[in-house]
Amino acid sequence: MVPDARLDRILHHMVRRSFPRLRRRTITIGWGAEQELFYYMADAEQYLIAVNRSLQGAPKRVLEGGIAHELCHIDADLRLGVYPRQLAWNRYAESRWYRMRNELATEQQAIALGYGQQLLALIRYARRLGYTFAREHGLFYAEILRAEASRSQPR
Numbered sequence: 001m002v003p004d005a006r007l008d009r010i011l012h013h014m015v016r017r018s019f020p021r022l023r024r025r026t027i028t029i030g031w032g033a034e035q036e037l038f039y040y041m042a043d044a045e046q047y048l049i050a051v052n053r054s055l056q057g058a059p060k061r062v063l064e065g066g067i068a069h070e071l072c073h074i075d076a077d078l079r080l081g082v083y084p085r086q087l088a089w090n091r092y093a094e095s096r097w098y099r100m101r102n103e104l105a106t107e108q109q110a111i112a113l114g115y116g117q118q119l120l121a122l123i124r125y126a127r128r129l130g131y132t133f134a135r136e137h138g139l140f141y142a143e144i145l146r147a148e149a150s151r152s153q154p155r
Contacts, residue, residue: 001028001030001031001032001048001050002030002031002032003028003029003030004029004030004031004051007029007030007031007051007063007067008028008029010060010063010064010067011027011029011049011067011071014064014067014068014071015027015071018068018071018113018114018115019071019075021075021078022071022074022075022078025045025047025074025078026045026046026047027046027047027048027049027071027074028046028047028048028049029048029049029050029051029067030048030049030050030051031050031051031052031053031056032050032051032053033050033051033052034052036050036052037051037052037054037055037066037122037126037131038050038051038052038066038067038069038070039070040070040073040074042074042077047074049067049070049071051063051066051067054129055125058125059121059125061117061118061121062118062121062122062125063122064115064118064121065110065115065118065119065120065121065122065123066122068110068113068115068118068119069106069107069110069115069119069122069138072106072107072109072110072113073102073106075109076105076106076109077089088102096136099136100135100136103135103136103137103138104138104139106138107119107138107139107144108139108147111139111144111147111148111151112151116144116147116148116151117148119138119139119144120141120144120145120148123141123144124141
């Protein structure tokens with residue numbers, strides 16, 4: 001993985017702004033994802049977010065969408081104990097249904113934190129690069145639009 005100062009600045013700004021539980025965690029980010037646009041992995045108490053090099057020219061908003069998604073995964077995993085977390089990772093790897101449910105919850109959390117517009121920007125940018133999205137990747141574009149619209153309506 002190749003570190004990048006721009007990615008690091010975006011990551012740390014987002015953690016300070018929206019992810020208080022992650023402030024004392026060691027999270028590194030860099031270029032290195034091959035098949036996916038973004039992914040994260042954990043090793044002991046260290047977290048690594050890898051970003052696909054096809055996003056090197058992407059606007060900040062696009063990168064924020066993917067980083068927010070991965071930070072929501074990390075935050076959710078930290079709410080679990082060590083054994084339940086390992087079970088969840090195993091289920092994620094083995095079950096399409098579990099993966100879809102997990103990705104939907106992750107996207108809903110990112111939207112609740114105010115990153116819906118960034119998720120939309122990521123999808124638009126990725127489509128221009130030729131990527132397609134399935135239910136296993138999270139909410140569809142129209143679903144994010146609806147969630148954003150309902151979030152912005154006065155209660």
